[in-house]
Amino acid sequence: MTEIASIRTLRLDEFPNLLWVLVRDADGNEGLGETFFGARAVEAYIHETAAPKLIGKPADPEPSRVALVPYAGHQAAGAEVRGQSAIDIALWDLKGKRSGEPVWQALGGRCRETIRTYNTCAGYQYVRSAEGQTSANWGIGNRANGPYEDLEAFLTDAGALARSLLAEGISGMKIWPFDRYAERSGGQSILPAELEEGLRPFRQIRDAVGNAMDIMLEMHSLWNQPAALQIAEAVAPLGVYWIEDPVRMQGVSALADFRRRCPIRVTASETIAGRHQFRELLAADAADIIMLDLGWCGGITEGKAIAALADSWHRPIAPHDCTGPVVYAASCHLSVHAANTLIQESVRALYTGWYSEVCDGLPVVADGTVKPAEGPGLGISLKPGVLQRADASVTESR
Template sequence: MSLAFAIDSSTAIGEPFKYRDNSSRDALSAMSTITKLRTLRIAERPNLIWVEVETDEGLIGLGETFRGAQAVEAVIHEQVASQIIGQDSRRIDAISRQLLNPYVGFQGASAEIRAASAVDIALWDIKGKRHGIPVHEAIGGANRLEIQAYNTCAGYSYNSDNASRRVISRQDAPQGPYDDQIAFNQDAGRLALSLLEEGYRAMKIWPFDVFAAATGGQTLSLADLKKGLEPFRKIRQAVGDEIEVMCELHSLWGALPAERICRALEDFGVFWVEDPINRMHDVEALADLRSRVRVPVCGSETLSGSTQFRELMAANAVDIVMVDPAWCGGLTEARKIAAIAESHRRALAPHDCTGPVTLMAGLHLALHASTAIYQEVVRATLSTWYRDLVTELPVIERGMVQAPVLPGLGTALRPEIRLRADATVRESA
């Protein structure tokens, strides 16, 4: 049945609409009631949690978030469920505003905000499915139908068991052809060649992380600085300027060593330095650092809410805005952050190094947002455990990520996930 309606010709200016028949009015007022919330997590990936939102239409939306899965599970069932079950799933912005304003836990990407993010992603998945369109169309339409990928050079178990902080040695043996964290520590030049052969034109590495623990990130010796620069030298030696290189600093450093690293990287033409200081919400310190160095500054996957990002950009603290839809408040809030980035003429680059549903959500945002320039991917996880969890993954052709064409997010959990022996499934209705 068409939802179109017309104003009766007798309606005067300033008077309420008069519908030609009641069917249009009824169709517009019909609810899509949220009837159930379900969470799923598996012991093999202890940081990941998925949220399914069901409606009385028989639609199921899928969301995801990362870190503190058990805490998020508790928030979903002990706080969120009672707030949104019975509400109209079409009122996404209203639900987002409600969930992003807990009495405590609203500052930063807390368990409350991560839970709200997962629910919001699921609601957009439902909206796309209801109308038979991809999420990038549902949130306002695509500005592009493909976007350049950069490969974050992580390994197969990165972020699964604290491997992201593990010291990589020259003796470590790779687990497969895409064990890129070992590769950038052992032979970054050969890694760059490998990426170019697959069509990637950008890569991200973090060779300075291993030196932060010794001083709590407060100092960095000249000797360690030179060791950290070695992968960048090898990349430029092997491929010249054919590939863009980003440097991730993971919010591990004080202002002084962060400035030392940034200045040293200027000679290698890095595309950005990401999250250079600890406490990336310290806008004044970040803006001061940016004013002192010539490398572009990117931040920050760790922030949440449009207010924090607005303050970041108003202070001219970043050149590139990185947003994670599973941490910042969901696609509703990410879309607002993207609009702020556009108004400040700042590039946008959605984050993914956590899970396949977040990747799909970020991709839809990257296709929609006018100033988006990259979508982060990890070829190690795309080729292995991501595909074991979901039915569809982004298609990458010669380094360009293609727009999903299926309704909603364009992916779903594989049915066998909830049947696994290590699965924890919990429902609220």
């Protein structure tokens, strides 16, 4: 039996929302995990609570998952579950490295070589600070980073952005032009002028490329039901592929009622955690497409279980990524493994930008599809010297 010998965490001041986790076994093999938001709180949980339960125990995902089931704090993607997610991802990476096989193989094999990807139209500095999902934290306006400031692009000339994506073979794009108006009203109402302005990017895309581009509408759980329905009814004639997290995920009944009234397919939810909450979402018939974030839902172990649950309800999954390179890599392994994967999220400003500054072995995007990098485990690793950076904070439990 190979045991867990140590758990290290890494924070970088440049990316204050991200926490990387490195789990080492007694044979010297090491797996890499990651999660996003509340990095210091997750770090504290890992060293105060998780590490004492895991060190000296089997270095495998399932017994570790069982050992970390908490008495409190498991009903949402809070600090405990985010910490468990990062550890689980690291243990799957470690499992693959020990056996010399990629994670998709360790999961039971892959159903496809690549998976279709869409571009979430964020930019290089998107949600960089701890302010969270607000327009003040969109990080637009700095074109010095490169050509893909896609958030500013969809707000100014979404048609040109659509043509740029299609030129790279990417035929799906996700935008969130209504978020600013939710901030004004607290999600309670949208004014006629705001609704008209929010529709402008959709019209620009259709005028520029017709129906060659699938458009996903992200709502970030910012709206009450009447306002969300008003928006959905307005955008529906423009052929929206899905509407994502239209209302806050604080219970499935409101979302289920929304879905019954909504003229667009409903996708939910990157923000909920664990197979049990997803079972309730599915049992309530509240979503057409099941979105999960491996850094928030409990990791690859939970992701595999959620995919199987969704499949039993004849629902596809669409793994989320807009946070970090390791979760992106893990999501691509799940996407090529799970038979009911519909599409994988990618952010070209991130995988051509700062993801490549901190990690080697990123997933490979080509001709509108993505696949995991070759190699054992996740195929991704921190670049040499990242742990020694001047802005690095490393904590170890042994």
